[in-house]
Amino acid sequence: MTARDYCTLDDWVSRLADEAVAFAERNETPVKVASGISPSGPIHLGNLREVMVPHLVADELRRRGLQVEHIISWDDFDRFRKVPKVNGVDSSWEEHIGKPLTRVPAPHGSDAENWAEHFKRELQGALDDLGVQYRGISQTQMYTSGAYVDRVLHAMAQRGRIDAILERYRTLDRGESVAEAQNSDDTDAESVSGAAEDADGSGDSGYYPYKPYCSVCGTDFTTVTGYDDESTDLTYTCRCGHTETVVLREHTNGKLVWKVDWPMRWAFEKVTFEPSGVDHQSPGSSFAVGKDVAPLFGWKRPLGPMYAFVGIRGMAKMSSSKGGVPTAAIALRYLEPPLLRWLYGRKKPNQSFDVALDGELPRTYDEWDALVRKTGGDKAQPGDIAAHARAASVWDTASSQVRELPLTPRPMPYKTLASIVDITTGDDEQTLRILAALEPDQPLTALDPLRPRLDRATAWVAEQMPEADRTVVRTRPDAELLASLTDEQRAGLRLLLEGSGTPAPEGLGRLEDDWTLAGITHQVYGVAKVQRGLGADQIVKGDKELAAAQRAFFVLLYQLLVGSDTGPRLPTLLLAIGADRVRELLEVRQ
Known part of the structure; x- marks a missing residue:
């Protein structure tokens, strides 16, 4: 089209x-x-x-x-x-x-x-x-x-x-x-x-x-x-x-x-x-x-x-006379231009909508990325193609042709970028180390292919990221919590770090054996399964007891790593923290 x-x-x-x-x-x-x-x-x-x-x-x-x-x-x-x-x-x-x-x-x-x-x-x-x-x-x-x-x-x-x-x-x-x-x-x-x-x-x-x-x-x-x-x-x-x-x-x-x-x-x-x-x-x-x-x-x-009204997620209606209202320039600090164009183009003029600059902003990027994937396939509907084209390009009257607006060449999920920037406090070397490990099949040797999205995420973390969503990795182990663990919790941590003695995918190896996003994901999600006699890679649906056990184990990891019940996706968090520091914070000392 x-x-x-x-x-x-x-x-x-x-x-x-x-x-x-x-x-x-x-x-x-x-x-x-x-x-x-x-x-x-x-x-x-x-x-x-x-x-x-x-x-x-x-x-x-x-x-x-x-x-x-x-x-x-x-x-x-x-x-x-x-x-x-x-x-x-x-x-x-x-x-x-x-x-x-x-x-x-x-x-x-x-x-x-x-x-x-x-x-x-x-x-x-x-x-x-x-x-x-x-x-x-x-x-x-x-x-x-x-x-x-x-x-x-x-x-x-x-x-x-x-x-x-x-x-x-x-x-x-x-x-x-x-x-x-x-x-x-x-x-x-x-x-x-x-x-x-x-x-x-x-x-x-x-x-x-x-x-x-x-x-x-x-x-x-x-x-x-x-x-x-x-x-x-x-x-x-x-x-x-x-x-x-x-x-x-x-x-x-x-x-x-x-x-x-x-x-x-x-x-x-x-x-x-x-x-x-x-x-x-x-x-x-x-x-x-x-x-x-x-x-x-x-x-x-x-x-x-x-x-109709355009609102900002989490803010009262806008008034220029009252000050402190988000302008287009402020929104463009966190949103790439095609995304902001898309927000105004996808709703009829008489339909109100919100621009999310709070914790919901990463979801806007997720929706945009889904649209991009759809338009890149064979099953995209004409409306999807039109919405994307109107957002990502303009007709340039000077050249009499379509002009594409700048977009990130290699778009990683915004939430992932924000989480890593938050953890690394924006250190480029550490950010590159972590992001390169996320997609080992597509080697990343520099941060430029991630821009301008990475820059937008960095600004958002510094200026808009909700305080409750910020991640502060512990500087030393939580000795009190480690000392109070149940036997099952201790066993879970040992499985995560040392493995089950049975190689993947059925079992778990040492955490460092496959230090990739996929390997860490297999390890983190496999602990609760192995503890219940299942294969680490076994697909289990509808097991509420297993699901509850996994959630409890995840909460424990978050508490030991960042002192909170929630945080970034655990595989990404572990990858960002690094194997040595993860061991330091999770090892149960007798």
């Missing part, structure tokens, strides 16, 4: 791609997909869905040979709403509330020009790693350059009609719906494009859809008190006490209110596809209102599927 063969599959990406093409054809315009991101704080994994849904659709259409552009609108001219809890920021930033994000200083220690640039930069790097091709548009640049002046004047001329439209939707005094004014299940409302706390332009002096930034204090705590349509003179007052009259056709220090700004930009960019979160799609919300406002600018509301 080639890169283009699966474009006819009946999955959500293909269906949305078909709908995007049909919508554009009906409106006699090219397909243009859009994302809107407000760099008001850390741009978290919930925001990333705003980018990944249109990206996957655009990538699908490019593979079909169609022209499509993906734009990302950086809403960096939005107001700074509150001071988030992020490193390098303190209460002194409160003086900047109400200013455009591009006029707020970056956090201490950052070399970025401003607040917005600091948080944009991190996401931009992650999008490059993820293979997302887009054209970024700074709303600060668009507004301050005068690119929107004609649209602003048109909105002011149509303010009566706009006000009448909004009046049908208003549900709160400040003009936003409950879903947009409060945190939704998708993400904190202020962290998405067009923050929910924006007023809609209504006030005691009338309705004005334009909000100027004060020329004295720089904030948007302003109120428009009058406007002359002929001269375009606009008068405003500010909370700081400043009053000013400006000529709107020449004024570039303000912006349209969000519910007018968003549909205006649909028309300006001729957007045909733009998803949004549940907070923007409830009755009275921006997307709903935009359906009626967009025609005033000569455009239709684009095709806009709703996307």
Whole structure:
């Protein structure tokens, strides 16, 4: 199956791609997909869905040979709403509330020009790693350059009609719906494009859809008190006490209110596809209102599927203003780019899902590896091939061909890598020694074939591995426990170390006789069988007594080796510790 063969599959990406093409054809315009991101704080994994849904659709259409552009609108001219809890920021930033994000200083220690640039930069790097091709548009640049002046004047001329439209939707005094004014299940409302706390332009002096930034204090705590349509003179007052009259056709220090700004930009960019979160799609919300406002600018509301909440396993829902939320860049410290792409591609946009960065993360790698094995065989279903291809490659517009994203050449199980890195504390020489012994039939002479997965596992162990899962090998034998062993336990340890006198596979040799993962596995699982008169390699099913005996013996080994009832797989653990130290910790001295 080639890169283009699966474009006819009946999955959500293909269906949305078909709908995007049909919508554009009906409106006699090219397909243009859009994302809107407000760099008001850390741009978290919930925001990333705003980018990944249109990206996957655009990538699908490019593979079909169609022209499509993906734009990302950086809403960096939005107001700074509150001071988030992020490193390098303190209460002194409160003086900047109400200013455009591009006029707020970056956090201490950052070399970025401003607040917005600091948080944009991190996401931009992650999008490059993820293979997302887009054209970024700074709303600060668009507004301050005068690119929107004609649209602003048109909105002011149509303010009566706009006000009448909004009046049908208003549900709160400040003009936003409950879903947009409060945190939704998708993400904190202020962290998405067009923050929910924006007023809609209504006030005691009338309705004005334009909000100027004060020329004295720089904030948007302003109120428009009058406007002359002929001269375009606009008068405003500010909370700081400043009053000013400006000529709107020449004024570039303000912006349209969000519910007018968003549909205006649909028309300006001729957007045909733009998803949004549940907070923007409830009755009275921006997307709903935009359906009626967009025609005033000569455009239709684009095709806009709703996307649902993206969570982090073990964490509450994400909020950029609260800080401490995982961003795409953080996730990519532990997940290779194709895996992160796969997580966003395998679920329909309206299905919520979690990204596991805790102890469940190794399972994500296991599921991915299973998919890779399946697609490498003869029985893979088209859907499996499509899911893998969309995750592992992108259509490169520059070369007009599929570009594979970097993947680990020799992928060992993530959990195994993490366990060994944990035990060796990241020592490369010891790590190579252990990993080379895991697969003796495929000699490993360097760690490079295991990268970048090994590097991801190393970072995860250092930064995210649950404390309860960490492995600390004893430095000396547990003399008290060894002295309290039962006769059966002592016999089990002797069998493990010295063998049964009968060679493998029926019996057990000395532990060091076959110091490979397979040999140690045979030894560890064979002890309980030999103690019950069975062959060490005998397959026994449904013997609850034997199963209980094996579990009890494993617990004993964990207690003697790492002081816990559980730990990494015992064969891997023994291999990592080394034969000499295993003997030192397990030998029963008379």
